[in-house]
Amino acid sequence: MTFKAVVDKYSAAVMNxxxxxxxxxxxxxxxxxxxxxxxLRRWHKYNGxxxxxxYLYRTTVRKAIEMAKQSRMEPLVEQHEYPTLRxxxxxxxxxxxxxxxxxxxxxxxPRRQADVFxxxxxxxxxxxxxxxxxxxxxxxxxxHLHRALKRLGRELSHYL
Amino acid sequence: xxxxxxxxxxxxxxxxxxxxxxxxxxxxxHLTECQQCNRELRRLQAILECAANRRELWLDEQxxxxxxxxxxxxxxxxxxKEPTPRLTIRLESIRRTIMKSKITKLATAAAIIVAAxxxxxxxxxxxxxxxxxxxxxxxxxxAHTVVLDFIVGSEExxxxxxxxxxxxxxxRTFSNMDTIMIIDLDNAKMLTLDPPSKGAAYIDIQGxxxxxxxxxxxxxxxxxxxxxxxxxxxxxxxxxxxxxxVGFLARGHNEEITIWADAKxxxxxxxxxxxxxxxxxxxxxxxxxxxxxxxxxMDVPAGYTLSDKQFDMTQFTEQDFITxxxxxxxxxxxxxxxxxxxxxxxxxxxxxxxxxxGQLNISDEEKTQLGMTLGRGFVFFQQLGPNGVDxxxxxxxxxxxxxxxxxxxxxxxxxxxxxxxxxxxSAKDVAPENLPK
Numbered sequence: 001m002t003f004k005a006v007v008d009k010y011s012a013a014v015m016n017x018x019x020x021x022x023x024x025x026x027x028x029x030x031x032x033x034x035x036x037x038x039x040l041r042r043w044h045k046y047n048g049x050x051x052x053x054x055y056l057y058r059t060t061v062r063k064a065i066e067m068a069k070q071s072r073m074e075p076l077v078e079q080h081e082y083p084t085l086r087x088x089x090x091x092x093x094x095x096x097x098x099x100x101x102x103x104x105x106x107x108x109x110p111r112r113q114a115d116v117f118x119x120x121x122x123x124x125x126x127x128x129x130x131x132x133x134x135x136x137x138x139x140x141x142x143x144h145l146h147r148a149l150k151r152l153g154r155e156l157s158h159y160l
Numbered sequence: 161x162x163x164x165x166x167x168x169x170x171x172x173x174x175x176x177x178x179x180x181x182x183x184x185x186x187x188x189x190h191l192t193e194c195q196q197c198n199r200e201l202r203r204l205q206a207i208l209e210c211a212a213n214r215r216e217l218w219l220d221e222q223x224x225x226x227x228x229x230x231x232x233x234x235x236x237x238x239x240x241k242e243p244t245p246r247l248t249i250r251l252e253s254i255r256r257t258i259m260k261s262k263i264t265k266l267a268t269a270a271a272i273i274v275a276a277x278x279x280x281x282x283x284x285x286x287x288x289x290x291x292x293x294x295x296x297x298x299x300x301x302x303a304h305t306v307v308l309d310f311i312v313g314s315e316e317x318x319x320x321x322x323x324x325x326x327x328x329x330x331x332r333t334f335s336n337m338d339t340i341m342i343i344d345l346d347n348a349k350m351l352t353l354d355p356p357s358k359g360a361a362y363i364d365i366q367g368x369x370x371x372x373x374x375x376x377x378x379x380x381x382x383x384x385x386x387x388x389x390x391x392x393x394x395x396x397x398x399x400x401x402x403x404x405x406v407g408f409l410a411r412g413h414n415e416e417i418t419i420w421a422d423a424k425x426x427x428x429x430x431x432x433x434x435x436x437x438x439x440x441x442x443x444x445x446x447x448x449x450x451x452x453x454x455x456x457x458m459d460v461p462a463g464y465t466l467s468d469k470q471f472d473m474t475q476f477t478e479q480d481f482i483t484x485x486x487x488x489x490x491x492x493x494x495x496x497x498x499x500x501x502x503x504x505x506x507x508x509x510x511x512x513x514x515x516x517x518g519q520l521n522i523s524d525e526e527k528t529q530l531g532m533t534l535g536r537g538f539v540f541f542q543q544l545g546p547n548g549v550d551x552x553x554x555x556x557x558x559x560x561x562x563x564x565x566x567x568x569x570x571x572x573x574x575x576x577x578x579x580x581x582x583x584x585x586s587a588k589d590v591a592p593e594n595l596p597k
Contacts, residue, residue, distance in 0.1 A: 002413065003413040004232075007228060007231065007232070008228075011224060011227065011228040011231075012219075012221070012224040015219050015223070015224045015227055016217070016218055016219055016224075019217050019218075019219050020214040020215065020217045021214075023214070023217070025219060025223055028219065028227075029223075029227045029230065032227045032228075032231065033227070033230065033231050033234065036231050037231070037234065037235070040235060040413065043413045046548070098206065098207075098210050099210055099213075099214070102207060102210050102211065110593040110594070111592060111593040111595070112591070112592055112593030113593065117211070121208055121211035121212060122211045122212075122214045122215065123215070124212070124215050135576060136576060142178070144593075145176065146172050146173065146176070146178075149172050149175065149176065149204060149207065149208070150172045152207050153172070153200065153203050153204050153207060156203060156206075156207060157203060160202070160203040160206050160207075
């Protein structure tokens, strides 16, 4: 498969995964570019057996989280309209604001926990599929997800 | 443990709908009377709801398309950059500065030679034919004998090697050391000669090392064969070493080759191959010139003494690599680890480290072993990338002994964990999520 063919086939998927993590189309484009340029730089390291779908899925999630970590202090550029959450114990919190906080906290999670949370709860993948993507057992996926949610709950307790 | 504490422990699983019916009923019953657990559960559910909302985010096709176009524009822009003018250095002046000191006969020759065995691994792609630059590449593809100089990395600082290629045999000499290397690719064997000490040794390069050891000319041919049917950019005319030359640039996914050829005869004068992040410059090229076959003879020349040492390069381990890092830090870099593990740096530094090993107050046998270990360490490192192993070097600025700082990590084939090497050169298995940030 040529580099161009890889881009043609997976470009949209990379963009859509990136937007769900960054929630900003410009940042999604940055992730998209970084992911494919990295592949181009390392092109000689790949062999004909590369599963591009899985590889790009993992790489995009990782890159988007890393970029969220780098830019977490920046103000939110885009606000998407979501229904307002039901009122929390400490007052109402608009979903857009919570979404921003979630991205920040997601970027602080240990790497594997963040990956699993994104695949399971943002991308909506099954444990079996995640285990296959991350080359681990379903039980490991379950444990990481459990820890991720517990930690996110703790981190976001000031806002919810 | 109270009921509240027990239920509290189950809330995450309850929110994730991972509890049995019985456990769920117990949690629900508790929630009717516990405000604290209610608040906690609502937090968790709010987070999950937020995450699930993102599944609805899709970008417009046009946005995706423009991202793709922007990417290709960046790729094209990087590739179309004009070759940077480089300082021309006459080989004679470089050879005058060749390091004259002896490097303890053949004790460290193995390491030096392995450093010079550039491991070319090529991933090519069949490409559709459009334009060719056949006249220029014909001599490169057809010649039986090629004599050339080649430089790894910058022309100002990279070591210069002189190759005489006759079929599958190569005689290689170096600008920065005295060693002569004769390689028989067909039989995966090398004869190394150390003129100052009149020492000679055979080195077996069977196994993985053989796979990665290629004739540079053959490698260039392979790149050209894969690129020759791509659109080629004409670079116009330029004077190179006093000759009027015309240039062509062909670009693949991971390789870019620029060929400057005599404007009248179309014979290549200079070839610049950018492969991955490493630049190889081939110059002073002569095709099918008469060359004395004895120059690539695998027989030990008269006056040389053949070493009875076994130079085995077929096995290499992480420990060899660790020892190599120690040798660099202890004997060459005043207790620091190298700034990078680039091929150019390694090739430049290897003769100096060989010299340092030669000065150690240890037996010749021990020096030989250290030299061999250094060589095997290189092989271990060089084969990682081509074998698809994910690795990262972070040793720049780290001092030997700093056990809290990771300097290198890689994921062995088939392993779910990484091997991490620290500044005190200890190594351990680390789960991916615990890798240094």
